[in-house]
Amino acid sequence: xxxxxxxxxxxxxxxxxxxxxxxxxxxxxxxxxxxxxxxxxxxxxxxxxxxxxxxxxxxxxxxxxxxxxxxxxxxxxxxxxxxxxxxxxxxxxxxxxxxxxxxxxxxxxxxxxxxxxxxxxxxxxxxxxxxxxxxxxxxxxxxxxxxxxxxxxxxxxxxxxxxxxxxxxxxxxxxxxxxxxxxxxxxxxxxxxxxxxxxxxxxxxxxxxxxxxxxxxxxxxxxxxxxxxxxxxxxxxxxxxxxxxxxxxxxxxxxxxxxxxxxxxxxxxxxxxxxxxxxxxxxxxxxxxxxxxxxxxxxxxxxxxxxxxxxxxxxxxxxxxxxxxxxxxxxxxxxxxxxxxxxxxxxxxxxxxxxxxxxxxxxxxxxxxxxxxxxxxxxxx
Amino acid sequence: xxxxxxxxxxxxxxxxxxxxxxxxxxxxxxxxxxxxxxxxxxxxxxxxxxxxxxxxxxxxxxxxxxxxxxxxxxxxxxxxxxxxxxxxxxxxxxxxxxxxxxxxxxxxxxxxxxxxxxxxxxxxxxxxxxxxxxxxxxxxxxxxxxxxxxxxxxxxxxxxxxxxxxxxxxxxxxxxxxxxxxxxxxxxxxxxxxxxxxxxxxxxxxxxxxxxxxxxxxxxxxxxxxxxxxxxxxxxxxxxxxxxxxxxxxxxxxxxxxxxxxxxxxxxxxxxxxxxxxxxxxxxxxxxxxxxxxxxxxxxxxxxxxxxxxxxxxxxxxxxxxxxxxxxxxxxxxxxxxxxxxxxxxxxxxxxxxxxxxxxxxxxxxxxxxxxxxxxxxxxxxxxxxxxxxxxxxxxxxxxxxxxxxxxxxxxxxxxxxx
Numbered sequence: 001x002x003x004x005x006x007x008x009x010x011x012x013x014x015x016x017x018x019x020x021x022x023x024x025x026x027x028x029x030x031x032x033x034x035x036x037x038x039x040x041x042x043x044x045x046x047x048x049x050x051x052x053x054x055x056x057x058x059x060x061x062x063x064x065x066x067x068x069x070x071x072x073x074x075x076x077x078x079x080x081x082x083x084x085x086x087x088x089x090x091x092x093x094x095x096x097x098x099x100x101x102x103x104x105x106x107x108x109x110x111x112x113x114x115x116x117x118x119x120x121x122x123x124x125x126x127x128x129x130x131x132x133x134x135x136x137x138x139x140x141x142x143x144x145x146x147x148x149x150x151x152x153x154x155x156x157x158x159x160x161x162x163x164x165x166x167x168x169x170x171x172x173x174x175x176x177x178x179x180x181x182x183x184x185x186x187x188x189x190x191x192x193x194x195x196x197x198x199x200x201x202x203x204x205x206x207x208x209x210x211x212x213x214x215x216x217x218x219x220x221x222x223x224x225x226x227x228x229x230x231x232x233x234x235x236x237x238x239x240x241x242x243x244x245x246x247x248x249x250x251x252x253x254x255x256x257x258x259x260x261x262x263x264x265x266x267x268x269x270x271x272x273x274x275x276x277x278x279x280x281x282x283x284x285x286x287x288x289x290x291x292x293x294x295x296x297x298x299x300x301x302x303x304x305x306x307x308x309x310x311x312x313x314x315x316x317x318x319x320x321x322x323x324x325x326x327x328x329x330x331x332x333x334x335x336x337x338x339x340x341x342x343x344x345x346x347x348x349x350x351x352x353x354x355x356x357x358x359x360x361x362x363x364x365x366x367x368x369x370x371x372x373x374x375x376x377x378x379x380x381x
Numbered sequence: 382x383x384x385x386x387x388x389x390x391x392x393x394x395x396x397x398x399x400x401x402x403x404x405x406x407x408x409x410x411x412x413x414x415x416x417x418x419x420x421x422x423x424x425x426x427x428x429x430x431x432x433x434x435x436x437x438x439x440x441x442x443x444x445x446x447x448x449x450x451x452x453x454x455x456x457x458x459x460x461x462x463x464x465x466x467x468x469x470x471x472x473x474x475x476x477x478x479x480x481x482x483x484x485x486x487x488x489x490x491x492x493x494x495x496x497x498x499x500x501x502x503x504x505x506x507x508x509x510x511x512x513x514x515x516x517x518x519x520x521x522x523x524x525x526x527x528x529x530x531x532x533x534x535x536x537x538x539x540x541x542x543x544x545x546x547x548x549x550x551x552x553x554x555x556x557x558x559x560x561x562x563x564x565x566x567x568x569x570x571x572x573x574x575x576x577x578x579x580x581x582x583x584x585x586x587x588x589x590x591x592x593x594x595x596x597x598x599x600x601x602x603x604x605x606x607x608x609x610x611x612x613x614x615x616x617x618x619x620x621x622x623x624x625x626x627x628x629x630x631x632x633x634x635x636x637x638x639x640x641x642x643x644x645x646x647x648x649x650x651x652x653x654x655x656x657x658x659x660x661x662x663x664x665x666x667x668x669x670x671x672x673x674x675x676x677x678x679x680x681x682x683x684x685x686x687x688x689x690x691x692x693x694x695x696x697x698x699x700x701x702x703x704x705x706x707x708x709x710x711x712x713x714x715x716x717x718x719x720x721x722x723x724x725x726x727x728x729x730x731x732x733x734x735x736x737x738x739x740x741x742x743x744x745x746x747x748x749x750x751x752x753x754x755x756x757x758x759x760x761x762x763x764x765x766x767x768x769x770x771x772x773x774x775x776x777x778x779x780x781x782x783x784x785x786x787x788x789x790x791x792x793x794x795x796x797x798x799x800x
Contacts, residue, residue: 039744039748041751042747042748042751046751151751151752152751152752155752224789224792226789227759227786268789281461281781283461283468283782286782286792287792287793290789290792290793291793293789294789294790294793300789301788301789301790301793302788302789302790303788303789304759304786304787304788304789305783305786305787305788305789305791305792306758306759306761306783306786307757307761307781307783308781308782308783308792309781
């Protein structure tokens with residue numbers, strides 16, 4: 001057996017972010033090796049909703065999510081059917097008049113980022129989503145937001161990378177990372193050190209095991225999925241207060257976030273809590289989340305819930321992902337800490353990583369994401 | 382609406398094991414609540430419309446149950462289970478049962494192994510067909526092929542014959558040698574032999590073919606013929622209905638949800654019928670398929686143990702039942718050829734219409750589910766999970782609440798817990 005040629009880049013983690021990096025780097029004509037301790041897309045990628053959404057918690061988040069959504073749009077025509085890619089748009093629901101008055105500013109922000117958005121008043125919202133409770137003040141409709149099925153999207157990105165020469169190793173766990181060097185333990189227990197021009201760590205919540213001290217913690221979320229109710233809702237429905245729930249790191253929070261799947265099923269979210277890595281279902285959180293969902297959409301009460309699960313978002317203290325070179329180890333790059341936006345921002349993150357490794361100018365200002373940035377202390381749970 | 386209710390012993394399932402557990406715990410002075418999804422006590426084995434149809438033993442146990450003071454929550458689903466804590470949904474809404482001890486008597490269900498045509502209309506399970514007939518499905522004059530395994534075949538064939546069905550074939554997949562050895566071992570249980578003979582007499586003109594199984598079902602829009610095989614030759618039998626399954630598998634999901642050790646597909650129990658989780662007991666088919674006699678004695682031990690009473694006097698009888706279960710397992714385990722029936726286009730997950738060629742054996746259950754949706758549907762992988770375990774050796778799907786589909790409102794409290 002001849003030794004495989006030395007890869008230009010080795011990527012740790014074949015979740016959606018690692019997969020997007022593999023695809024972007026393979027398109028740069030680089031020789032890519034991507035490895036994962038488990039199977040591709042089996043971590044947070046498998047647990048998430050798959051909402052491709054522009055978010056405006058900060059200017060940097062807005063820039064990255066808008067870029068990322070554009071990149072998903074470019075891929076849309078080529079994605080496999082199994083990716084279940086659709087464009088239902090997002091309705092940001094304003095429950096009160098006070099919230100409604102904030103929509104103007106949100107629309108203007110989106111507009112400046114090149115993101116189409118329109119304000120729906122009470123009647124227009126009721127007509128668009130008749131199953132929402134009456135009396136909601138209105139909504140901001142973002143028509144180009146998408147929904148896809150993340151595990152298969154990750155798989156598609158990997159296959160597209162493999163088509164361009166990338167190599168995927170499943171069951172290969174990264175044990176240690178050094179400057180341009182990675183030690184892997186294969187499925188049979190064989191230890192191997194791979195040298196590469198660059199090492200990209202896209203290991204989500206497992207990143208700290210390779211990069212001690214990096215500011216990423218697991219932030220647990222719950223989701224409930226229903227049986228099939230086609231037409232119950234048409235767009236992804238998110239309460240305006242969602243941003244607050246996502247932003248505040250203290251304590252547990254839930255927010256109304258409802259997604260129509262292409263199957264007719266409805267995904268009910270969302271929750272956030274710091275609970276270590278305890279994956280068990282927290283009935284109190286589920287109750288809270290479901291109560292909120294039913295309060296917004298009473299018809300949901302009679303729909304059959306068929307499954308509940310949890311997942312762990314890789315969260316950072318300043319709510320922005322870590323994308324760029326790791327200052328302590330030359331040749332080591334980080335693409336991790338995407339919290340609940342990893343599916344959306346995988347493509348943009350990959351574009352930043354690819355530009356960085358290829359030595360090209362980044363498509364957006366990369367400095368807010370640099371892993372070397374000063375980080376506030378993580379708030380206590 | 383959500384309410385709390387505290388009991389000494391909660392019993393999950395009102396079949397023979399559950400009723401026996403409830404009777405013995407209640408007669409020991411414990412406050413007992415039995416929950417069951419169906420409307421009538423008796424479980425699958427004693428499913429009935431008129432109690433007079435049932436064997437004496439069943440009627441006696443039911444009468445004793447009714448007199449025991451145990452509460453029966455019928456038409457009630459268990460959708461979340463932790464030790465000492467059961468979330469149930471009944472006709473009057475959801476209820477939180479706080480129980481000092483829990484007895485799992487969750488029974489067994491049919492094992493469906495996919496073959497071409499198994500999703501055609503009028504192809505049912507073996508026990509499933511019996512249940513439908515008892516619920517009123519008309520089979521008079523219908524030509525029916527039964528292809529199954531184990532002692533369930535005879536009573537089902539008998540039920541069909543008694544309802545006027547024209548049995549076209551009754552096939553046991555286990556080879557003749559295994560069946561014969563099993564039958565020979567029944568001299569120790571003359572009652573079981575006599576019962577089998579009584580059932581057989583109701584369809585005595587129909588050949589009982591051992592070492593024979595259905596290979597495929599064919600027809601336009603519904604099943605019209607079954608292709609049977611004995612491994613060397615194959616032949617076609619015209620029919621209107623097919624009952625096909627491959628014996629029973631223990632229903633262990635509630636045990637899994639409670640964190641009980643599952644060993645070789647059954648809820649593991651000690652001599653007192655206690656599971657690996659203190660205060661959680663199990664009895665009947667969920668601890669291994671052994672029939673109603675074993676279930677009744679195991680239920681008795683579990684009920685007494687849960688109520689803090691000794692039960693050693695019953696151990697010897699229970700152990701005989703366990704030995705019978707082991708003989709059943711040896712005799713009627715699925716033959717390897719059943720695995721080869723499914724072709725590339727055979728549906729392996731009915732809920733999500735997943736074909737065999739959409740799956741790859743090297744995936745485990747979770748990767749397979751995520752990639753193909755197999756097991757994601759409303760049956761929560763209860764049907765395809767066993768099939769995929771058989772076809773690929775995949776592990777059982779994980780169990781998470783809700784244990785059965787329930788309305789979203791059942792997951793919601795009377796008022797939000799927090800702001």
